[in-house]
Amino acid sequence: MTNNPLLEPIHGISLYDYSAANARLANNVPVEDVCKALGIEQPVWEEVNDLWVKRMQEDGEFVVATQMGNYFAQADQHPKLGSLKAAAAAADQGNLQQLAADRYFYEELNGAREAAYEAGLDGAQWILENYGISLGDFQQVAMQWSQVMQQEGYETMNQYLQYRQEKKDEYAARFAEEQGGNVADDIEF
Amino acid sequence: MKEDKPMSFIERMKQTALTQKSYGGEAEIHAAGAQQAACPNCGASRTKNDGLTHCAYCGHAFIETTLTNGRYINKEDNSR
């Protein structure tokens, strides 16, 4: 595909392997399980991990990071890691499918997650507890949507962003109510 | 409303920050330490000369990929 030495596999672990592995780790799959599926031991994984990060830092053109994002979106199709799940995770398949198929639902959960962080909650944990979607799955779907967005006109994108903002405001109001209001609610113009 | 602010407001923010579960769990501190790298198949210990990828006794593959030149691990570490 390319002669870029920055994209050569490290200890036999390609950028696709590495990206899919990160998607699984972000789903709380233990690193031991990822190593086993890739057929390597932990010292090899840790060196691979360190060196891929360093390659991204050394890459002034961001080729590695961009490609990693594309591969991240394809983690489910990875031959060795595609079906790897965290033992405890009973992912809500219905919600996950809706997240990938329904743009409004995707924007809503993005807004909710942003609002959660701004309310001092752990947004990723909040999504997991309330919708059964783990961070790795969420980011994988996000990469898929970002490919759709690249083809999208300004008008369309703006419309979704506005929807996201509306939802964010709704959730922010809800979190504020749960936490006893915002800091300057009593100050009026 | 007024007597609620601002210190008790900060206190509430603090409690929210402290009492929550972090995604992926809390980061733990580990001291430096070693683990045995024996063969899970036949129990034999592994030596530098045998290379890192296969057991010298039973041939079990510890590492199924081919090692390249990294930082601490290199091509020479592939078992022959």
Add this chain to the structure above:
Amino acid sequence: MQELQQHLEATEQRLDAFLVKLTQRAQELLNGFEQEAVNIRRNDTIYGQAYSRFLAATRGQVQKLREKVKEVEETQIMPVFYRHCTQSSLAGFSSMVYEWRNRCQAKILQWEEQLYASESAAIERAEWQDYETVFQSHLQQYHAEKEKVYCKQCGAKLAINQVYYYTVYITCTFCQTQNIFNPGTSARQLEDTARKLAEQRSRPVLEQQQFYQQRERDLYMQAHELQLSLIHEKNNQIIKEKQQAIARLEEQRQEAVVKAPQLMEEYHRSVFDELNNLLPDLREHHEKFYRAITTHYQ
């Protein structure tokens, strides 16, 4: 017209009072944040997970203050402006409304800038650490811990003669057995701490760079204002003097235009020189990283 003037004045006074109250509240919030941040950080996990949430919540509340002001601008200031700005049949009417709007917006902008500055300053103070001490303590901790690591096969002390940043295979020098050595949390934090320390040491250069960057903007604004004052100027002597002043300001501005990027380059070089001093075994990587950053900047 007089009625409108009164309405505008009253609204502006309300805006002044509103902004003062919000500034006080912001200050209380940020003071509280600073005090509690110390306590939270003291007992936090190594990645500062609780502090991150507390920080995000504080930023979120500051953002709520901004939104409050934005809403007032959109509902109390701009509609009045739009209602009256086109009624230009009356002399002076329109310019009065324009000036009023400009003053209100300038006050809001200044309020936002001050809020941003206090927010950043509070966060910086809350997060400040002497990274010289932190780095040394991580290094000492690692060296102390690695002296107590023994071969899992024969029990001999493992000869670990360097810093390892992640899990590696270590061969026992007595029985040749491979051990899997985990260097521990202190060693894993070294690279990150070294970067923060290198940035801390190079800070004076960055501050100089920021000074020239700001100076460039200030000089531009000064020249711009002089330029505007020329529009209605009739006196040739004053016009000449002002034009000379503008030329001098432009000359100084050009100096800053050249200096700021030079200092940025100097800052990056300084950070990477410090990194090479702190972690000499990573020099090759540091240099490649430096080249990527400078290429990107150019």
